[in-house]
Amino acid sequence: MAQKRIEEKLETFDQEISGIRVELYKLLEIEENLLSLAKSIKTGHPSRETTAVIKMHQRNSEGKIDNLWRKGRIIEQRTNI
Incomplete structure (x- = not known):
């Protein structure tokens, strides 16, 4: 037992x-x-994974910059009217 x-x-x-x-x-x-x-x-010499992450961050930041630029242009146009 x-x-x-x-x-x-x-x-x-x-x-x-x-x-x-x-x-x-x-x-x-x-x-x-x-x-x-x-x-x-x-x-x-970044690996494929590192390169993919860097590219993803670049795309995201570029998109944010474009959006901010567009918003700035829209605000500028509204103030000029």
Whole structure:
């Protein structure tokens, strides 16, 4: 009876350890990706992901600038009337 409880607890610990290992490998992979991204930014050779993010931000900022410019022109036209 006591032996069975001990075996069940050991099985539970084994499952927990397996889960922790999976999470550890995920963290290591994330760390590698971050290091690679940082290195590519430092060297000036951005990865595809970095380039995509930069382009997305450029498009968003250009759109905002265009909208602000149009709004300014509309306000200017209204004040000239």
